Every structure is written in structure tokens, then in C-alpha cells.
Amino acid sequence: MKIGFIGLGHMGTGMAARLLEAGHEVTVYNRTSAKTAVLTAQGASGVRSIAEACRGDAVVTMLANDDAVKEVVLGKGGILASLPKGALHVSSSTIGVTLSERLTAAHADAGLHFVAAPVFGRPDAAAAGQLFIAAAGEPSAVKAAAPILDAMGQRTFVVSETPSAANLIKLSGNFLSASVIESLGEAVALVAKAGVDPHCYIEFLTSSIFNVPVFKIYGGLIADNNFKPASFAAPLGQKDIRLTLAAADALDVPMPIANILRDRFLALMAHGGENLDWAAIGGLASIDAALASSRTAASPLRG
Amino acid sequence: MKIGFIGLGHMGTGMAARLLEAGHEVTVYNRTSAKTAVLTAQGASGVRSIAEACRGDAVVTMLANDDAVKEVVLGKGGILASLPKGALHVSSSTIGVTLSERLTAAHADAGLHFVAAPVFGRPDAAAAGQLFIAAAGEPSAVKAAAPILDAMGQRTFVVSETPSAANLIKLSGNFLSASVIESLGEAVALVAKAGVDPHCYIEFLTSSIFNVPVFKIYGGLIADNNFKPASFAAPLGQKDIRLTLAAADALDVPMPIANILRDRFLALMAHGGENLDWAAIGGLASIDAALASSRTAASPLRG
Numbered sequence: 001m002k003i004g005f006i007g008l009g010h011m012g013t014g015m016a017a018r019l020l021e022a023g024h025e026v027t028v029y030n031r032t033s034a035k036t037a038v039l040t041a042q043g044a045s046g047v048r049s050i051a052e053a054c055r056g057d058a059v060v061t062m063l064a065n066d067d068a069v070k071e072v073v074l075g076k077g078g079i080l081a082s083l084p085k086g087a088l089h090v091s092s093s094t095i096g097v098t099l100s101e102r103l104t105a106a107h108a109d110a111g112l113h114f115v116a117a118p119v120f121g122r123p124d125a126a127a128a129g130q131l132f133i134a135a136a137g138e139p140s141a142v143k144a145a146a147p148i149l150d151a152m153g154q155r156t157f158v159v160s161e162t163p164s165a166a167n168l169i170k171l172s173g174n175f176l177s178a179s180v181i182e183s184l185g186e187a188v189a190l191v192a193k194a195g196v197d198p199h200c201y202i203e204f205l206t207s208s209i210f211n212v213p214v215f216k217i218y219g220g221l222i223a224d225n226n227f228k229p230a231s232f233a234a235p236l237g238q239k240d241i242r243l244t245l246a247a248a249d250a251l252d253v254p255m256p257i258a259n260i261l262r263d264r265f266l267a268l269m270a271h272g273g274e275n276l277d278w279a280a281i282g283g284l285a286s287i288d289a290a291l292a293s294s295r296t297a298a299s300p301l302r303g
Numbered sequence: 304m305k306i307g308f309i310g311l312g313h314m315g316t317g318m319a320a321r322l323l324e325a326g327h328e329v330t331v332y333n334r335t336s337a338k339t340a341v342l343t344a345q346g347a348s349g350v351r352s353i354a355e356a357c358r359g360d361a362v363v364t365m366l367a368n369d370d371a372v373k374e375v376v377l378g379k380g381g382i383l384a385s386l387p388k389g390a391l392h393v394s395s396s397t398i399g400v401t402l403s404e405r406l407t408a409a410h411a412d413a414g415l416h417f418v419a420a421p422v423f424g425r426p427d428a429a430a431a432g433q434l435f436i437a438a439a440g441e442p443s444a445v446k447a448a449a450p451i452l453d454a455m456g457q458r459t460f461v462v463s464e465t466p467s468a469a470n471l472i473k474l475s476g477n478f479l480s481a482s483v484i485e486s487l488g489e490a491v492a493l494v495a496k497a498g499v500d501p502h503c504y505i506e507f508l509t510s511s512i513f514n515v516p517v518f519k520i521y522g523g524l525i526a527d528n529n530f531k532p533a534s535f536a537a538p539l540g541q542k543d544i545r546l547t548l549a550a551a552d553a554l555d556v557p558m559p560i561a562n563i564l565r566d567r568f569l570a571l572m573a574h575g576g577e578n579l580d581w582a583a584i585g586g587l588a589s590i591d592a593a594l595a596s597s598r599t600a601a602s603p604l605r606g
Contacts, residue, residue, distance in 0.1 A: 097497070120512050132511035157507045160499065168497050169504065172490040173512065179560075183482035186558040187475040190547070193554045194400070194471050196463065201472065204460045208435035209423050209476065212515040244493070251496045253592040255489040257482075260559045289556040 001025070001147055002056025005044075006072055006079075007093070008035040010231065011119065012062035014126030015092070015152045019060075020044055021129075022151035029053040054082035058148060063093045065239055073103060080110050088113040088144050091163075092133075092152075094174065094236075096243040097250070100164035113141035116163035117149055117156070118170030122217070122231050130154045134173075136166035168247055174240040178261045178281065181218045185282030188222050189289045198223035218279045227273070227280035237278030238265035304328070304450055305359025308347075309375055309382075310396070311338040313534065314422065315365035317429030318395070318455045322363075323347055324432075325454035332356040357385035361451060365422075366396045368542055376406060388414040391447050394466075395420050395436075395455075397477065397539075399546040400553070403467035416444035419466035420452055420459070421473035425520070425534050433457045437476075439469035471550055477543040481564045481584065484521045488585030491525050492592045501526035521582045530576070530583035540581030541568035 001024050005016040008030040016039050019026050026044045028036045029052065036046035047053050050072060059079055063069050069091065073079045079089055089112055091103065100116055107114035115137035125131050131153040135142055142158055149156040159166050184202075192198050202219035206212075210219075221227055241261045248255045264281040271287075273280045304327050308319040311333040319342050322329045329347045331339045332355065339349035350356055353375060362382055366372050372394065376382045382392055392415055394406065403419055410417035418440035428434050434456040438445055445461055452459040462469050487505075495501050505522035509515075513522075524530055544564045551558045567584040574590075576583045 132507075134507060155511070157510070159503065159507060162498070165494075165497060165499050168494055169499065169507065172494055172504075173508065175493075176486050176490055176508070176513065179482060179486035183479050183486075183560050186556075186560055187479055190551055190554065190556045190558065191468075191471055191475055193556050194468060194550070195465070196468050196472065200462065201475075204435075204437060204462060204472065205476065205479070207460070208458070209517055210479065210515065212513065212518075214512055215515075247497070248493055251493065251592070253489075253493045253496050253588070253594075255493065255588065256563045257486050257489055257560060260563070285556070285558065289554070291556075 001058060003027070003148060004029065004053030004056055004059035005062070006030070006050060006053055006059060007062040007068070008039065009062065009064060010123040011126045013038060014123055015060070015062055015119070015131070016044065017042060017127065018129045018151050019148065022147070024147070024151065025056070027053050027056065049077065050079060051077055051082040054079055054087070056087075058088040058090060058145070059083060060090045060148060061093055064236060065093075066095050066099045069093050069095050069099065069103075074106065080106055080112070083112055085111040086113070088115065088141060090115050090117050090145050090148055092117050092119050094118050094170050094240055095167055096171075097164045097168050097247045100167040104163045113138070113144060114163060115141050115145045116166040117145065118166055119153060120170070120173055133157070134159050134166045134169045136160040136163045171240055171244045171247060174237065175244045175258055175261070177214055177218075178237060178241060178278065179257050180214055181222070181279050181282040182257070182261060182264060184215065184219050184222055185285040188282070189285040189291055192286065193289055193291050218282060221277060221279040222282040225283055225286070227276035227283065230275060230277040232278050234265065234268055234273050234276050234278045234280055237281070238269070241265060304361060306330070306451060307332065307356030307359055307362035308365070309333070309353060309356055309362060310365040310371075311342065312365065312367065313426040314429045316341060317426055318363070318365055318422070318434070319347065320345055320430065321432045321454050322451065325450070327450070327454065328359070330356050330359065352380065353382060354380055354385040357382055357387075357390070359390075361391040361393060361448070362386060363393045363451060364396055367539065368396075369398050369402045372396050372398050372402065372406075377409065383409055383413050383415070386415055389416070391416040391418065391444060393418050393420050393448050393451055395422050397421050397473050397543055398470055399474075400467045400471050400550045403470040407466045416441070416447060417466060418444045418448045419469040420448065421469055422456060423473070423476055436460070437462050437469045437472045439463040439466045474543055474547045474550060477540065478547045478561055478564070480517055480521075481540060481544060481581065482560050483517055484525070484582050484585040485560070485564060485567060487518065487522050487525050488588040491585070492588035492594055495589065496592055496594050521585060524580060524582040525585040528586055528589070530579035530586065533578060533580040535581050537568065537571055537576050537579050537581045537583055540584070541572070544568060
């Protein structure tokens with residue numbers, strides 16, 4: 001397939017590389033054009049406008065937030081204005097339910113296929129083609145997207161014919177991961193203040209009943225009390241909790257843990273954590289317990 | 304070894320059977336003596352008093368709560384009064400840090416070895432010898448306990464020389480499991496109210512980034528909205544969150560998610576959930592969202 005790829009951040013770079021490795025003809029665009037170099041070296045064509053990335057069978061977007069997606073899709077010279085009728089847009093960004101509903105309607109009006117296909121996994125999983133993908137859209141569009149999704153992930157779950165359902169599932173997954181981070185942060189603060197070594201503690205948990213990467217990765221960062229460099233930056237996690245709560249607001253679903261997470265991200269920003277990994281909310285319980293400064297020689301949120 | 308085993312509930316029965324299978328000579332005692340039948344049929348000697356269970360090299364206790372442990376260990380005709388000097392007591396019950404500290408001192412005063420060895424896993428894991436064990440105590444006592452621990456679990460982690468550290472780690476583990484239950488309950492309420500099938504949703508989560516029994520078991524119960532029979536009864540889970548918060552109080556460690564869990568267990572009891580599995584706190588978010596009654600034909604907390 002001839003595929004345009006827009007958005008070459010930590011995730012997008014790996015995903016676009018997988019499309020190249022699968023033999024697709026890939027055109028890449030990024031707002032900061034320097035980021036295209038690593039992919040053009042692998043055989044991609046780098047282009048200077050969104051329109052030039054929209055001349056194939058499909059375009060994939062992997063952007064940081066709702067505003068970026070609005071601009072790239074709905075803006076002047078954007079995807080809706082550029083993509084030929086009948087072509088496909090695979091939207092892998094983590095966005096809100098409301099925007100996804102708006103995009104679904106806009107693509108239908110423009111005669112375009114639209115699939116929401118948010119991905120689960122960190123940048124190393126993206127580079128290795130090990131992402132899990134939750135896809136939703138009309139069956140014909142999902143079928144057309146299959147070669148793209150197969151190349152980018154290890155497994156695709158078609159969760160609904162309504163694209164926004166996939167976006168909600170992605171948000172809920174990030175909510176669950178943030179809940180793991182917060183609860184691990186509280187547990188580590190508790191046992192560490194009782195004299196238990198945080199690394200031994202995490203080793204025990206993740207060798208026994210919590211033997212899964214989400215506990216290992218975040219438990220390790222919390223035990224190290226070191227949240228730099230950011231694989232998934234705190235402002236992105238904060239955005240996802242806001243979007244989760246916005247969906248909960250719209251549906252009248254009280255979510256007490258999500259409210260705690262909202263406050264944790266506010267506290268993290270207040271402590272200057274905007275450049276840290278989102279796992280840094282898991283360091284706040286130690287600060288509340290006046291523990292962090294005794295655990296590290298450096299600042300409470302060491303980076 | 305000649306081993307007494309006291310406490311033949313869902314967990315203790317399986318643990319005592321593993322000691323028998325490993326070739327140990329096992330004497331079993333339970334307050335309700337009828338529960339010894341299944342083990343005497345496997346070769347154990349059933350006895351009618353705690354003292355009779357204390358005539359070997361070691362005694363193992365697996366009891367429901369702090370009060371039962373106090374009575375069995377410190378009460379009239381209890382372990383401290385019965386166990387010969389130099390013998391070993393392995394305490395596998397999930398108890399509070401304060402009681403564990405009191406037991407440690409009392410055993411030392413009585414010239415007895417004491418190992419705290421709480422276990423991680425549900426009754427099926429106990430029966431299969433697949434428990435994970437966090438053990439703590441003086442090195443000589445832990446060494447003496449090794450044949451017992453090896454028979455009961457798939458792996459033992461020696462976490463400290465201070466017995467109460469193992470009890471705190473066990474409490475923190477149950478806090479983490481309860482956090483998983485609550486966060487899954489909130490996530491299921493959110494996506495189900497948006498029209499996503501809860502079973503498909505849990506299937507997706509637990510086939511991808513949350514591929515671990517704790518998410519599968521509790522996610523399945525929440526998706527089914529069916530919390531009977533109880534493998535781990537709600538009042539036991541409530542007790543563990545209370546003990547977690549008591550430890551947090553003593554150490555000045557704020558734990559916001561633990562506070563939410565405390566309230567969830569109170570609400571569960573208010574809804575008549577005392578005979579349900581503790582995973583039933585994961586059904587409360589759906590009740591808050593006025594969703595449960597539409598998801599099932601029966602009561603909101605169907606049993």
C-alpha cells in the first residue's frame with residue numbers, strides 16, 4: 001500500500017518504521033521536519049506538507065493531543081481537504097471521545113473511511129512491532145486498515161463499529177495504568193518507611209502475583225525514584241486522565257480513583273514535573289510521607 | 304518433620320495437604336473439628352486441642368484475623384503455653400503489624416522460633432502448591448522453616464529479619480489487589496455505559512497489557528457481575544484495608560487510594576455484601592453509575 005504517516009514522535013517513528021519493514025511505500029510528514037531523517041534513511045519519502053502525505057491509499061496519524069489532531073485533520077490544507085475520496089484515515093492518537101465522534105461524522109461527510117486504532121505499549125514496543133491495537137470503525141474500513149494494523153502491532157482487537165469506543169477503551173487503559181502507578185507509589189511509600197528496600201519489594205511483587213510489564217516498568221521507576229528521561233511525558237498522562245474524566249462526566253459515571261489521579265497530576269505539575277515520565281505521580285506518596293528526601297541524595301523528584 | 308497445622312479454612316486445607324504430600328507427619332487442628340476430615344482421610348492426625356498440635360518440631364497457623372491469632376497463640380492452652388522450647392511457629396495468617404511485633408517479642412521471651420510467612424495466592428493456588436510466600440524472621444528460624452515453606456509454596460522470598468515486615472508486605476499486596484479491583488470496576492462502568500461489552504473489554508485488557516491472573520480473575524468477576532461463592536470473603540478484604548491504614552497511620556504515610564477502598568468496603572457492607580467475594584467492591588462503580596440493574600436481571604450485586 002501507499003501510506004502517508006503523520007506524527008514522528010517516540011511512538012510514531014517506530015510505527016512508521018514497521019510499515020516500511022512490511023514493504024509498504026511510506027511517505028512521512030512531521031511538523032518539525034528534522035524528525036523525518038531517521039525514516040528517510042530507511043527508505044521513506046519525506047514531505048513538507050500534510051497534503052503531500054495524503055496522495056496514497058491511506059494516511060496514519062499519531063499525534064500528541066486533541067489540538068494537534070484537530071489541526072492536522074480539520075485545519076487548512078489538512079487531511080479532510082487533501083485525502084482522495086474513498087481513501088482511509090487510521091487515527092492512532094489517544095484522543096477524547098467527543099473529538100472522535102466529530103471526526104467520524106466529518107470523514108463520513110467527506111466520503112472518507114475512518115478507523116480509530118489507538119495503540120497500547122511504550123516506544124520500545126512500537127519499534128519492535130509489539131503494540132496491541134484496539135480498532136473500531138465500519139467493517140469495510142477496518143478491513144482496509146488490516147495490512148497497516150498488522151504491520152504496526154502484534155495483535156489487533158476489533159472492539160466496535162463506533163470509532164469513539166476504541167478511543168474510550170484506550171483512555172480507560174491509560175487510566176488503569178495510572179492507577180497501577182499511583183497504588184504502587186502508595187505501597188512503596190508504606191513499606192519503605194517501615195524499612196523495606198523498595199527494589200527488593202518490587203522484585204518480590206513482580207516475580208509473584210504482579211508479574212507483568214506494567215508493574216515491572218513503573219515499579220522499577222518508582223523504586224529508583226528516577227523519572228527521566230520520559231518515555232511517556234507527564235503532560236500526556238495528565239491529558240488522558242482529563243479526557244477520561246470528560247467521558248465519565250458525559251456519561252454520569254463517578255470514578256473516585258480517576259479524581260485522585262487528576263489531583264496527583266496537578267501536584268506533579270506544581271512540583272515542576274512537566275518534563276518527567278508520567279510514572280512520577282508514583283513518587284508523590286513518598287513526598288507526602290516525607291520519605292523521598294531520605295531515599296535519595298538529590299531532589300525529591302530526581303531526574 | 305513433625306508439624307502441627309492450625310486453621311483449616313479455604314487456604315489452610317490446601318496448605319496442610321501440601322505438607323502431607325511432601326512426606327511430613329502432620330497433625331491438624333481446627334476450631335470446628337468437622338473440617339479435619341478431608342485431611343485425616345489423606346493421612347493427617349486430627350486432634351481436639353491446640354496443645355496436641357504443638358508436640359512436634361513446628362506448628363503452622365493459618366487463621367482468619369488478628370483476634371483468632373491472638374486467641375490461638377496467646378490464649379489459655381495456646382501455642383505459647385504449649386510449644387516446647389526451641390520449637391518453631393510459622394505464622395501464615397494475614398495480620399497487622401502491631402500484633403506481629405507483639406508475637407515476635409512473646410516468642411522470643413518464651414524461647415521459641417518465630418517466622419512470619421504470609422502467602423500470596425487464592426485457594427486453588429494453595430491446593431496446587433503454587434503460593435508465593437514472603438518470609439521474615441531470624442535467619443536460624445527462617446532456615447528451620449524452609450522445608451515447610453518449600454512444601455507449601457512455589458517460591459519463598461526472605462524479605463527481612465523482622466517478622467512484621469513480611470506482614471506489612473502482605474497487607475500492601477492485598478491493598479494493591481484491591482486497587483486493581485476498584486480501578487477495573489471504574490473502567491468497566493465507564494466503557495459499559497458507553498455500550499462496550501464488559502466481557503470483550505476484559506478479554507482485550509487481559510490479552511494485552513494486563514495479561515496476569517489478578518486482572519483476569521477480578522476482571523472476569525466484575526464483567527460477570529457475580530461475586531458468589533466467595534473465594535476471599537469481603538470482610539477479610541475489609542480487615543486487610545483497615546490493617547493497611549493502621550500501618551499507614553502509625554508511619555504517617557497518606558494513602559489516598561486506600562482511603563477510597565475503605566469507603567468502598569463500608570458501602571459494600573451497607574449493601575449486604577458480607578457473604579460476597581471481596582471483588583464485589585468492583586461492582587459498586589456500576590451501581591454509582593446506575594448501570595448494574597440494566598446489566599443483570601437480578602439484584603445489582605447478584606450472588
